[in-house]
Amino acid sequence: MRLAVLDIGSNSVHLLVVDAHVGAPPLPATSHKEVLRLAEYLKDDGSISTYGQNRLVEFVRDSIDIAEDQGSEQILAFATSAIRSAPNGDETIDRIRHETGVELNVMSGEDEARVTFLAVRRWFGWSAGSILLMDIGGGSLELASGRDEYPDAALSLPLGAGRMHRDFLQSDVPSSDEVDGLRKYARHTIGRVAGNLNRVGRPDRMVGSSKTFRSLARIAGAAPSGAGIFVPRELKRKDMPGIIDELVHRTPSQRAALPGVSEARSGQVLAGAIVAEAAMTIFDVSTLRISPWALREGIIMRQLDLLDSSEVLSPTRPGIGALPPPALTMPSNGTSTGGTPDLSSADDAGAAIRPPVPAATAVPTAAAGSGRAAGSKRRK
Numbered sequence: 001m002r003l004a005v006l007d008i009g010s011n012s013v014h015l016l017v018v019d020a021h022v023g024a025p026p027l028p029a030t031s032h033k034e035v036l037r038l039a040e041y042l043k044d045d046g047s048i049s050t051y052g053q054n055r056l057v058e059f060v061r062d063s064i065d066i067a068e069d070q071g072s073e074q075i076l077a078f079a080t081s082a083i084r085s086a087p088n089g090d091e092t093i094d095r096i097r098h099e100t101g102v103e104l105n106v107m108s109g110e111d112e113a114r115v116t117f118l119a120v121r122r123w124f125g126w127s128a129g130s131i132l133l134m135d136i137g138g139g140s141l142e143l144a145s146g147r148d149e150y151p152d153a154a155l156s157l158p159l160g161a162g163r164m165h166r167d168f169l170q171s172d173v174p175s176s177d178e179v180d181g182l183r184k185y186a187r188h189t190i191g192r193v194a195g196n197l198n199r200v201g202r203p204d205r206m207v208g209s210s211k212t213f214r215s216l217a218r219i220a221g222a223a224p225s226g227a228g229i230f231v232p233r234e235l236k237r238k239d240m241p242g243i244i245d246e247l248v249h250r251t252p253s254q255r256a257a258l259p260g261v262s263e264a265r266s267g268q269v270l271a272g273a274i275v276a277e278a279a280m281t282i283f284d285v286s287t288l289r290i291s292p293w294a295l296r297e298g299i300i301m302r303q304l305d306l307l308d309s310s311e312v313l314s315p316t317r318p319g320i321g322a323l324p325p326p327a328l329t330m331p332s333n334g335t336s337t338g339g340t341p342d343l344s345s346a347d348d349a350g351a352a353i354r355p356p357v358p359a360a361t362a363v364p365t366a367a368a369g370s371g372r373a374a375g376s377k378r379r380k
Contacts (some may be wrong), residue, residue, distance in 0.1 A: 002029065003303065004067035004365065006077035007296050008056065008104070010038055010138025010162050011211075011265065015063040016296055017070045022307050026300045032066050034059055035264035037138070037162065038082035047088040053095060060100045067365045074362040078105040078299060080112055081139025081160055101368040109156020112295060113142035117151045119298035120207050120291045129204030132197065134279050135294060136212040136272050138162035141190075141279065145200045152200045157189055161212050161265075161272030169271050172251045179248060182271060186278035194282050208235060208288040210295075211265065212272035217290050218260025219243050229292035236287050240277040247273055303362070 001021070007014045014033045018026040036059065041052030048056075060077070067075050083089045084106050093104045107115070117133050124131065130147040139160035146152035168174075168182035208217075213235060218224065220243060222233040247255055247270040256266040280288065 001074075001307075002070065002072045003300065003362070004063070004070070004072040004075040005296050005299055006060065006063050006075055006102070007299075008038075008077070008079040008083065010080065010082040010140075010160055011268075012036060012138075013056065013059045013063075014296070015066060017067060017072050018300060020300055020304055022304050026297065026304075030066065030070050032063060037264070042082075042086070045087055046085060048082065048086045048092050053092055056092070057096060057099050060096055060102050064100060064102065064365055064368050072365055075102060075365050075368055076105075076299060076303065076362040077102050078107055080107055080295070081109070081137060081156075081158075081163075084109065085139065085158070101363065103363050109140055109142065110154050112137075112140070113144040113154035113156055114150050115298035115302060116142055116209060116295045117144040117146070117154065117298070118149055118301055119293040119295065120209055121149050122297075122301055123291050123293040124205065124207065124289070130201060132203035132206045132283060132285070133209065133291075134207070134213070134276070134283075134285075134288065135209045136161055136275055137210060138268070141275060143190075143197055143279070145197045145203055153197050155193055155196060157193070159186055159189060159275045161268040161275065164271035164275060165268035174248060174270070179244075179270075179274065182274050183278060186275045187282060190279055190282045197283070206283070206285045206288050207291050208276070209291040209293070212269070213276065213288065213290055214292075215260040215262075215265065215269055216240075216243060216273055216276055217288075219246070219258055222260075222290065224259065233290040234287050235276075235290060237277070237280045237285060240273065240280065244270070244273050244277060 001019075002017065003020050004015060004017045007016070012033055012035045014031070016031050017029045019029055020026045036052070036055055038048060038052050038056070041049045041055075043049055064075065079093075083092055083104070086092065089106065093106065096102055096104050113133070113135070116135050117131070120131060120133050121128075131145065131151075133142070133144045133151070135142040137160045139158065139162060141157045141159035142154070143157070144151035144154040164182055164186070168185070169178050171178065214225075214233070217233045217235040220235055220239045222235070223231040246258070250258075252266040253263070255261050255269060256263040261269050279285070
């Protein structure tokens with residue numbers, strides 16, 4: 001099947017169209033990305049500005065056109081920290097639905113960590129043993145640990161690179177007080193919940209995923225992206241002080257000259273490095289293996305798992321009857337609608353141990369396109 005996945009993050013909005021088949025890795029067909037930096041279009045109360053909403057709606061419309069042009073029949077759209085945390089997040093979701101026809105699935109921070117963990121597990125395989133995952137996005141830091149496909153413990157903290165850059169490092173060349181303030185805040189925030197992951201046991205492999213860790217590994221000398229996803233990459237804790245010192249003494253435009261640092265992320269890469277060093281220190285990580293797969297690939301893997309479920313189950317004794325099928329949708333607030341009880345009331349700052357999250361809702365591209373507001377034009 002050809003599936004379009006629309007990822008609305010705090011930093012960028014990314015459409016990925018893939019050929020996905022059960023039992024095989026997803027093969028990218030085309031990609032469309034724009035750096036919106038939604039985390040920087042927040043009002044004082046944390047709500048998304050009208051300008052930010054306008055840009056988001058425009059990108060979703062373009063994504064529908066591209067998905068249709070590439071032969072995709074369904075578009076699976078999801079959002080993470082920026083919309084999840086915004087007071088007007090529901091309003092933004094309703095506007096996207098009304099003006100584009102796309103149903104935006106908002107993932108909780110815990111579910112984001114769990115689905116990213118699924119992607120990392122599929123990439124490294126069972127031979128990796130128990131895995132500790134760290135993923136720094138624009139709005140949050142996801143942590144997860146376990147030895148199964150889904151983690152035994154997962155949590156999300158408001159320590160994203162974009163958020164920390166906005167809150168702590170407002171100068172182009174931050175002062176030592178600004179850097180120390182962020183370092184202390186990150187370590188205290190992670191330290192308060194570290195025991196929830198440590199109780200799972202010492203991991204056999206420590207993994208970092210997403211753009212921040214890939215950029216830091218590239219600064220430290222890892223292979224460039226052009227070398228392909230199968231080249232092993234890693235980030236060592238002993239290199240972090242030197243990386244941070246290099247970034248501190250450069251302006252954002254000068255940081256963009258470093259390998260692996262784009263102009264769009266040159267402002268927040270320092271904040272990401274400070275959070276990464278804090279997490280590696282708290283969990284005593286000497287070396288992080290870098291995963292090329294993260295949340296988007298986890299979403300695709302989970303969707304494919306649902307397709308591979310044609311087997312018929314029989315009751316253990318006659319007369320018991322079949323179990324009711326679980327619900328396969330996630331409402332906009334990110335809570336599970338499946339039949340399995342929620343074993344935790346944890347929010348983005350806590351850990352939880354619970355069964356796999358249900359799949360999100362995929363919308364046919366034709367139906368989504370029909371939801372365009374009157375007068376909108378199709379992209380040529």
